Amino acid sequence: MRIAVSVGSAASLSAAVLLVVLATAWLLARRSRVARRRAAAAAERARRQAEQQADRLRAELDRREERLAGELDRLRTREDELAERSAALARAAAEAGELLRRRAAELERTAGLSAAEARAELVREAESEARREAAVTVREIERAAREEGEQRARGILAGAIQRLAAEQTAETAVSVFRLPNEEMKGRVIGREGRNIRTFEAVTGVNLIIDDTPSVVQLSCFDPVRRETARLTLEQLVEDGRIHPLRIEHVHERSRAEVERRCVRAGEDALLAVRVGAMDPELVRTLGTLRYRASYGQNVLGHLVESAHLAGMMAAELGVDPEPVRRAALLHDIGKALTHEVEGSHAAIGADLARRFGESADVVHAIAAHHGEVEPRTVEAVLTQAADACSGARPGARKESLEAYVRRLERLEEIARAHDGVATVYAMQAGREVRVMVRPEVVDDLGAQVIAREVAKQVAEELTYPGQIRVTVVRESRATEVAR
Incomplete structure (x- = not known):
């Protein structure tokens, strides 16, 4: 009995499982059918939308084609009208040309000249009249420019000279040195004149001792050499020990001191005229001009004065004054080397400035300041003018000393x-x-x-x-x- 019940329970369970499986399969099949119907409906809707879009595009293309056809018709009509007008214009041009030929023939018959001859005569008269008018206009412009230029140049030069109050000093070839007492003359001369002979041989300066009380004279045409000798004598007199070896030692120290003074003089000149940095060797060479004179005019003073004048004139003309002042300050630097290098001081100075890195405009202004080279820049012209103004001052030039x-x-x-x-x-x-x-x-x-x-x-x-x-x-x- 228990066995029968177990078999019946198993059969019921199997039937239930089968029912569940069948129910699940039916549901899956139903869902699949629903999904297929939905997909088919979506595809149908997409197809209908695509057909509607295509219909709209065809309608739009038809409308555009109709518009283009209308435009083409209008263009053809316009082309026909233009062709007719062109033909009419051609006919009018032909008629006008014929009329002009007839008129020209009539004019030639009346005047007795061909058209080419009449044209040439007219051109000659027009050219002659134009030349006369141009010549009159050019002369008037030149006259007005000359008058205005001269007036303005006088004003610039006068203003620059009036604004600069530089003093003039006449250099000589003799320096006077005062001794503390008359006894010092004997010590300067030395036993049998050995001190004075050594002094003159070492310094290259003539020491003149005359009857003037407590005064000796140093005579030499080279100012640097004379200044070195003066410093040597000053230190010897202050120290009191005067003998040949001492003279040589003090002279060497004096030469070094003069070198330092030259450097300071060059630096002071740069500060005075407000120019930028410069090569130290160029500054030293510029400073040596402190002890040199040209026609009785101190060369370094002349350069500083010329730089001020050139800067003022450049400012009046609206030109950058710094390179103009620089060129004017260096224009006579070649005079520091004329006793060592052959050639004019303008060429020597230009070569020196070029060697130490000065600009091409400054070098050209130095080379052209005496007219040896044709001036091509405003710096060169203003340097010439400043040099002439400085040298033309009363007492600035003395030909005899030079x-x-x-x-x-x-x-x-x-x-x-x-x-x-x-x-x-x-x-x-x-x-x-x-x-x-x-x-x-x-x-x-x-x-x-x-x-x-x-x-x-x-x-x-x-x-x-x-x-x-x-x-x-x-x-x-x-x-x-x-x-």
């Missing part, structure tokens, strides 16, 4: 050109040339030959009052150190 200095420089050049010459000094206001030769190169006989040749060349080349004595000194020194 000729005297040139003669003394030439004296030294003649003697220095001989082989074996170590140092040359023009002394006694140019009445004596003292030549120091190297003893290892020139013997006693050679010294006599040099003296005779120098005297002969001086007599042939130079013009001078009185006579000039040529002294050749050949000195041998032996030096040992005791330890």
